[in-house]
Amino acid sequence: MNLSVLPGMAGQVRLVEASMPPPPCSGEVLVRMLRAPVNPADLLAIDGRYSFDLGPELPLGAEGTAMVETVGEGVTDLSPGDKVLLLSRGNWCRYRCVRRSHLIALPPDKDMTQAAMLRINPPTARLLLQATGAGPGDIIVQNGAASMVATWVRALAAPIGISVINVVRRAAGALPDALVDGDDLADRVKMLAAGRPVSAALDCVAGTATGRMAECLAPGGRLILFGHLSGEPISVRSQMLTGGGLSISGFSLRPAEAAMGGDAMQVMFSELMAFHLRSGIIFPVRDILPLSQAQTAIAQARLGGRGRVLLDLTQ
Ligand SMILES: NC(=O)c1ccc[n+]([C@@H]2O[C@H](COP(=O)([O-])OP(=O)(O)OC[C@H]3O[C@@H](n4cnc5c(N)ncnc54)[C@H](OP(=O)(O)O)[C@@H]3O)[C@@H](O)[C@H]2O)c1
Missing domain, CATH: 3.40.50.720 (NAD(P)-binding Rossmann-like Domain)
Incomplete structure (x- = not known):
């Protein structure tokens, strides 16, 4: 089953067991999610104070890293086991099927916890x-x-x-x-x-x-x-x-990225990934909790303090 964390009532979330996504269609990739931070924007979304209406059935999670499970027809530059960064929202779940254009390929030795904080x-x-x-x-x-x-x-x-x-x-x-x-x-x-x-x-x-x-x-x-x-x-x-x-x-x-277009975004990300490698920036991590304990992770993130709280999406 595919556990997902969805928005709930009044600052709460719902943990929902959904069926697995279908095999990827042409141009799509099925990924197994690995890590996702709890960001200020996620807290705004949970509280219904985010700038955009994200809808009640889209899993929460603005950022996330994953590993490729299977690729659909026409996807020739990714293989099972490759590490990727998700560009689209909806990452607090175990599996996702997304368009190839919504993924940034990561180097095999990239730390997936640090990488999970590079999307936004x-x-x-x-x-x-x-x-x-x-x-x-x-x-x-x-x-x-x-x-x-x-x-x-x-x-x-x-x-x-x-x-x-x-x-x-x-x-x-x-x-x-x-x-x-x-x-x-x-x-x-x-x-x-x-x-x-x-x-x-x-x-x-x-x-x-x-x-x-x-x-x-x-x-x-x-x-x-x-x-x-x-x-x-x-x-x-x-x-x-x-x-x-x-x-x-x-x-x-x-919206700023949408105005840039997909190709310019891919270029921007490859430049930022290269910059990240050169800069040696490492962000402190306060805790990593299983997806099944998302409520506890959210409560910890609300407390503020040094370091990011992340979800381990494999557990
Ligand atoms: N518009 C966008 O597209 C976009 C994209 C990304 C981020 N953001 C926004 O950028 C901001 C920073 O995000 P982040 O992920 O970088 O944050 P972060 O690393 O979680 O850090 C949040 C910081 O904000 C400070 N803070 C919290 N409440 C505050 C308040 N009431 N007054 C003054 N400072 C306060 C905290 O200070 P202490 O250290 O004192 O606790 C902490 O240092 C957030 O508002 C986020 O929503 C916007």
Whole structure:
């Protein structure tokens, strides 16, 4: 049987035993799922607060790694036993049958736990950086700076020569130079920028944090909102838009990728995989729990703290 974790009522999930997917049709691949993290976006989906309606019958799980079981007609570049990263949602299950174009082939020696955390955050960071319009010598500011996305933003910005000012909600041991968010944030950011303009802000917190991030920007600055960690509506001094030329836009990975097209996405992923290998970035793992204990894993992830909680989809 194929155990799946589906959204339930009011912040709950349902564990459902479904039948195995049918053998793959032409252009499809049947995979056995291996690992999947519990991400902030999964918690939003469980709570019914995600930006898109994912439907009640699609398994949860924005990310996941798997091993190829069988390939359908016409799939010539993957074989049983190959390791893959899933591009589509619906990964909290034991088996999936997906289009070949929804898979990224991984090297045989790739760590499948670390790889399971590469679907969302690296491309998000890359496309966010692109959306800032920042280039060599520019300065940007980001909040939620201890997060995985923010770690990727720093890693990808450094070789381009973009300086990143980091903002956290509380002092973070791993980021001793980060600024702790507060009413005088803009003054401290401007001091750190030493008279140079801060051209863009990446905001994943929303609420009043958005207003504080906006105040850090030079006239004409861009604020990109891509998360809702505070759970509050954004609040920004309106004169920043009328007099300060501030522009505010939202970012969501999947529509941004859809606009790129499949070939460009495959190229982006091969570049990001190569970057990941060179960078040696390793994300801390707090726990790995069996799929059958998804409720416990979700409760642990809700507590926050250092390291990702993952599901072992084989158990
Ligand atoms: N729009 C998109 O397409 C997209 C794609 C990927 C991620 N995201 C968003 O990006 C954000 C980061 O994701 P991630 O997976 O990188 O996160 P993560 O690694 O799980 O880290 C979350 C971080 O957010 C901080 N945080 C939690 N609640 C907060 C609050 N109320 N105020 C300020 N900081 C808070 C935590 O701080 P502490 O260390 O102090 O606990 C933690 O460092 C999330 O909002 C996620 O939904 C959006």
